[in-house]
Amino acid sequence: MYLKELTEIGGVSGDESRVRDFIASKIKDKVDETHVDKLGNLIALKKGKKNGKRFLLAAHMDEIGFMVTNIEDDGTLSFSPIGGVDPRVVPGKRVKIADKVTGVIGYKAIHLQKKEEIFKVPAFENLRIYIGTDSKEASSKLVNIGDSVVFTTEYREENGRATGKAFDDRAGCSVMMDLIDNIDRYDFDVYFAFLVQEEVGLRGSAVIAEQIQPDVAIVLEGTTAGDNPEVPEYKWATHIGDGPAVTFMHRGYVVSSKVVQNIMSIAQKNGIPYQAKRRTAGGTDAARLAGTWRGVPSGVISVPSRYIHSPVSMIDLNDYHNTVGLVEKILDEGEVFFK
Amino acid sequence: MDIKKILVELSNTDGPSGYEEAVLQKIEKLIAPYVDRTWRNSMSTLIAEKRGNGKGKLGVFAHADEVGFVISKIEEDGFARIEVTGGIDPKVSMAQRVKIYTRDGATSGVIGFLAPHLQKEEDRKSMPHPDNIFADISCSEKRIRVGDVSVPDVEACEINSKISGKALDNRSGCASLIWAAKMLQKIRNEWDLYFIFSSEEEIAGPGARTIAYELNLDKAIVVDVTHANEKVPGYPLIKLGEGPVLTVGPMVDKSFKDKISEICSRNGLKTQIEPAPIHSGTDADEVQITRIGISTTVVSIPLLFMHSPVETVDPKDVEETARLIAVVAAEMEV
Numbered sequence: 004m005y006l007k008e009l010t011e012i013g014g015v016s017g018d019e020s021r022v023r024d025f026i027a028s029k030i031k032d033k034v035d036e037t038h039v040d041k042l043g044n045l046i047a048l049k050k051g052k053k054n055g056k057r058f059l060l061a062a063h064m065d066e067i068g069f070m071v072t073n074i075e076d077d078g079t080l081s082f083s084p085i086g087g088v089d090p091r092v093v094p095g096k097r098v099k100i101a102d103k104v105t106g107v108i109g110y111k112a113i114h115l116q117k118k119e120e121i122f123k124v125p126a127f128e129n130l131r132i133y134i135g136t137d138s139k140e141a142s143s144k145l146v147n148i149g150d151s152v153v154f155t156t157e158y159r160e161e162n163g164r165a166t167g168k169a170f171d172d173r174a175g176c177s178v179m180m181d182l183i184d185n186i187d188r189y190d191f192d193v194y195f196a197f198l199v200q201e202e203v204g205l206r207g208s209a210v211i212a213e214q215i216q217p218d219v220a221i222v223l224e225g226t227t228a229g230d231n232p233e234v235p236e237y238k239w240a241t242h243i244g245d246g247p248a249v250t251f252m253h254r255g256y257v258v259s260s261k262v263v264q265n266i267m268s269i270a271q272k273n274g275i276p277y278q279a280k281r282r283t284a285g286g287t288d289a290a291r292l293a294g295t296w297r298g299v300p301s302g303v304i305s306v307p308s309r310y311i312h313s314p315v316s317m318i319d320l321n322d323y324h325n326t327v328g329l330v331e332k333i334l335d336e337g338e339v340f341f342k
Numbered sequence: 343m344d345i346k347k348i349l350v351e352l353s354n355t356d357g358p359s360g361y362e363e364a365v366l367q368k369i370e371k372l373i374a375p376y377v378d379r380t381w382r383n384s385m386s387t388l389i390a391e392k393r394g395n396g397k398g399k400l401g402v403f404a405h406a407d408e409v410g411f412v413i414s415k416i417e418e419d420g421f422a423r424i425e426v427t428g429g430i431d432p433k434v435s436m437a438q439r440v441k442i443y444t445r446d447g448a449t450s451g452v453i454g455f456l457a458p459h460l461q462k463e464e465d466r467k468s469m470p471h472p473d474n475i476f477a478d479i480s481c482s483e484k485r486i487r488v489g490d491v492s493v494p495d496v497e498a499c500e501i502n503s504k505i506s507g508k509a510l511d512n513r514s515g516c517a518s519l520i521w522a523a524k525m526l527q528k529i530r531n532e533w534d535l536y537f538i539f540s541s542e543e544e545i546a547g548p549g550a551r552t553i554a555y556e557l558n559l560d561k562a563i564v565v566d567v568t569h570a571n572e573k574v575p576g577y578p579l580i581k582l583g584e585g586p587v588l589t590v591g592p593m594v595d596k597s598f599k600d601k602i603s604e605i606c607s608r609n610g611l612k613t614q615i616e617p618a619p620i621h622s623g624t625d626a627d628e629v630q631i632t633r634i635g636i637s638t639t640v641v642s643i644p645l646l647f648m649h650s651p652v653e654t655v656d657p658k659d660v661e662e663t664a665r666l667i668a669v670v671a672a673e674m675e676v
Contacts, residue, residue, distance in 0.1 A: 077571070087458045091469055095434030095650040097496070097506070105501050107654060109647030112569050113431040114623065122469045125433055133646060133654065135502025137583070145502075156439070161450055164481040166439065229460040232421045233474050240460060243480075285459040309478065310454045313437035317452060317481060 004323070005029065005180050006158060006165060009173035013102055013153035015068030015085045016203040019043060021102065022064040026176060026197050030183050034195070040214060044207050045197040049188065056191035056341045058334065059217035059299065060182065061208065061288055062175025062224070063201030066168065067312050069152035071100060071132070074143055078136035080106065082152055083127060086202030090125045092313040098132060101150035106132040154314040164243075165318050171311040172201065174318060174326075175223035178306070181327045182334070191218075191337055201288055208288035212296035219262065219300050219340040221330065222289040225318065226250075226280060226305035239281065241307035244319040246276030247326040250303035254286035256293045259300040265339050266302050266329075275329045280305065300340075304329060345521055345657045345664075348372060349505045352513035353498035356441060356448075358410030358491045359427050359542045362386055365406045369516055369539050376523035377537065387553045388539040390519075392526065398533040400674050401559040401636075402522070402667055403550055403625055404515035405543030405566070408508065409649050411440065411492040413477070420480030422451070424492065425472070428544030432469045434650035439495040440477060442486055449484040450495065451477035494651040501654065504582070510653040512543070514643045514660050515565040521664035526671060533560075533674040543625055550625035554632040561598060562638040563670065564626040565663060567655070568616055570644030580614050582644045583656040586663040589640035591618035593626045599639045602670055609669050611662060616642060641666060 014022035023045045031037050034047040045064070067086035074080055080100070084090075094110035108130055113121065132152065136142045158167035179195050186193070194215050199207035212220075226248055229240040241248040247270070251263050270277040280303075289301035306326050309317040333340075357365035366388040370380050377390040388406065409428030416422050437455040441448050453475065479486050498507025519537045526535070536557055540549035543566075554562060568589075570582040580587055588599055606613050621627050622640050630638040643663050646654040 089455065089458045089461070089466075091433065092437035092455050094431075095438070095494075095647070095652055097499070097652060105499060105506075107501065107506050107647070107652035109650060109652055109654070110431065110433050111572055112648035112650075113429045114648065115569060115572060115574060116431070121431060121433075122471075124466070124468060133501075135504040135506075135654075137581075159450065159481075161481045162483040166450070166452055166481055227457045227459050229456065230419075231454060231456050232417050232419070232476050233470075234456065234460070238460075282460065310437060310452065311457045312459075313455045313457070315437050315439050315452050315454075317454070317478060 005177045006173065009177050010158045010167040010169045013099055014064055014066055015151045015153060016065040016200045018151040019064040019199045023197065026180065029180060033183050040210065042207050042210055043199040044211060047195040049193045051191040052188055053190045057194060057215060057217040058191050058337050059194045059196060059215055059220040060179055061196040061198055061220060061222050062179050063172045063198040063207065063288060064176055065199055065202050067202050071146055071148055071150045071152060073148060074139050076139050078138045078142040079131035079133050080146065082132055087312055090127055093130060094125055096314050097155050098152050099155050100146050100152050104134055104145050106134040108132055156314050163320050165320055166315055168314055168316065170225035170308040170316045170318050172225050174225035174306040174323060178223050178327050178330060182330060185331060186334060189334060189337060193334065198288060205286060205288050205291040208291040209295055212292050212299045216296060217299050220292045221302045221304060222287050224287050224303060224305035225308040225311060227311055228307045228309040241278055241280055243307045243309055243322060245278045246322060247329050248278050248280040248305040248307050250280045252283050255290035258289065258302055262300050262302040266304065266333060269332050269336055270329055273332045275325050277329065345517060345661050346500065346505055348517045348520060349514060349657060349660065350498040352516055353507035353509050356493045357407055358493055359407040359545045359547060361491050362406045362541045366539060369406065369520065373520045373523050373537060376527045383553050383556055385548050385552045386541045387549050389553065390523065390537040392531060392535040394531045394533045394535060396534060398560045398674060399557060400533045400671060401536045401538050401554065401557055401562045402519055403538045403540055403562060403564045403629065404519050405512050405549060405625060406516055406539040407541055407544050408493065409544050413486055413488055413490045413492065416488060420478065422477045422479050422486060424475060424477050430649055432475065438651065440492045441495040442490050442492040444484045444486050444490050446484045449482040451479045451482060454478045496651045504654050504656050506652050506654040508651045508653060510645060510655050511567045511648050514567055514645065514655045518565055518643065518660050518663040518667060521661060522667035525664060525668040529672050531671050535671050540625060551628040551632055554629045554636060558633065559636050562629045562636050563667065564624050564629060564638060564640050566624040566642050567645040567648065568642035569648055570646055577617060578615060580616060580644050582646060583658055584614055585612035585659060586666050587614040587616045587642040587644060589616050589618050589622050589642065591622060593622045593630050594639050595637040598637045602639060605669055605673055606666060611666055
């Protein structure tokens with residue numbers, strides 16, 4: 004399991020190189036080929052014993068975060084979200100800019116706010132990152148416009164739960180790395196694609212099907228749980244602790260029913276707990292893989308995660324291990340996906 | 343030990359109002375070498391005394407508590423409701439890891455926030471109501487009970503020679519008192535000098551006023567923090583790094599404040615000024631009206647983002663505040 008290292012690395016969409024370098028260094032001696040494509044996707048191949056079919060596993064390396072959009076006269080930095088970040092989770096957090104400069108996102112103290120301001124949603128255009136300087140000149144020596152900004156949450160495990168940032172989708176990346184560590188050679192080729200730019204419109208995955216031409220794909224995700232106490236149970240997307248979530252339908256793609264059924268019956272047969280993802284909001288790279296080249300039937304299996312797209316999310320470690328176990332069984336019985 | 347290390351250590355020690363003991367122990371260890379004796383009063387205030395010739399008594403106050411949370415209800419399925427102790431803005435509290443102090447020691451929780459994918463449009467228009475804020479305690483191995491206190495789980499760090507972390511309101515003030523005691527160790531003060539680390543300021547509790555009564559002080563300097571780099575219309579801009587701030591207002595004895603100003607300018611100590619037309623929002627408001635009245639002043643350390651997990655101070659301001667306390671204490675005479 005590589006969750007600690009993976010989640011503590013910063014890698015917003017378009018700036019995934021540190022995540023990619025870490026993954027490449029860990030997997031390069033365990034697969035037959037690796038290469039980085041024109042967009043920055045890392046593609047690894049474990050060759051099959053027989054020529055022919057191709058099974059693709061994919062997870063995205065990028066996380067939500069921000070970009071520095073301006074350096075203000077007082078030395079603070081203006082910034083804008085990369086991916087979907089709720090402005091209500093942003094003030095009062097520490098961030099890292101360009102992987103080197105520490106800053107904080109403050110907010111006017113509660114004592115100085117008018118009553119009606121307290122419950123007002125902060126606007127990104129009014130938020131600033133403070134980096135300990137008091138002039139544009141001083142800040143310009145430390146950072147540049149366009150630099151990426153990430154939260155700095157450290158990874159922790161306690162009571163069977165893991166907390167940290169970027170489980171969407173370093174959880175998927177870690178599952179794939181575990182599989183690379185665990186699996187034997189199959190008859191078919193297994194491709195592992197570590198993708199860029201998912202959070203800004205499923206962009207990295209757009210060039211994958213054309214390059215690999217897989218017969219089937221499974222996208223591994225850290226997906227929304229939504230089982231917060233204020234949300235009635237019938238609205239939960241998933242419930243953490245109930246097993247890997249299997250998607251039957253989401254934005255832009257109704258998952259091929261054959262793929263869904265194969266995933267679920269393999270889980271049942273092997274006694275691996277799973278749950279259906281019970282909301283259809285949000286999309287994944289599966290929509291791209293299904294809609295590019297001549298179309299790849301693509302399933303989605305996710306580790307349910309609370310509070311994603313915020314500085315601190317939570318997963319159940321059993322869900323994680325069951326996801327690894329389920330995908331391993333899927334590969335063991337991979338031939339059914341080619342029928 | 344340098345001032346940055348003291349700031350980081352005190353920031354990282356947890357002590358929400360009423361639960362200051364861990365902080366007081368750290369402070370006591372740091373200040374003990376420079377004073378004649380230390381003790382606690384009945385309201386969990388720590389006093390460090392440096393004796394003079396007994397002709398007058400100067401108390402220098404800094405509150406040791408910090409804003410935090412308290413567990414108010416345990417829900418099913420690993421969640422708990424929380425309330426704030428002291429003024430905390432919901433805007434700086436969401437998606438935040440917290441430390442919770444149980445009877446069996448510290449444990450973790452997360453103030454969770456629903457992913458944007460699942461939010462309803464109408465909920466996006468305001469911060470969540472306090473009734474809807476919860477701590478996810480499913481990641482805790484320890485049993486959490488109603489009444490357990492909690493603080494943001496953040497470690498202080500250095501940002502371009504500033505220190506950022508939680509509770510720098512008012513551990514910065516505490517640090518300046520320790521530093522002043524160190525500066526004064528080889529100076530013989532005429533007045534008896536009391537460094538006072540008081541409890542429960544953030545909830546306007548009994549800490550400072552009870553010890554002010556007990557010690558029967560002649561003069562008091564209340565050291566706290568104030569808002570820096572935030573332009574308040576009609577008020578002077580207080581800047582980080584520009585030195586301690588002297589308050590003017592009804593809670594301040596103007597002649598004492600003027601004397602401090604004069605001592606500062608004689609010692610090349612730069613100060614800023616903050617008008618407080620009604621209240622100072624510090625312990626000074628209560629200390630002044632203790633017993634027959636105490637000649638009181640307020641000295642504040644400039645601080646960014648008060649009552650948030652990313653409060654920030656300039657260690658130079660803390661050192662200069664310490665120097666102010668030291669030179670004033672050294673010049674107090676009957």
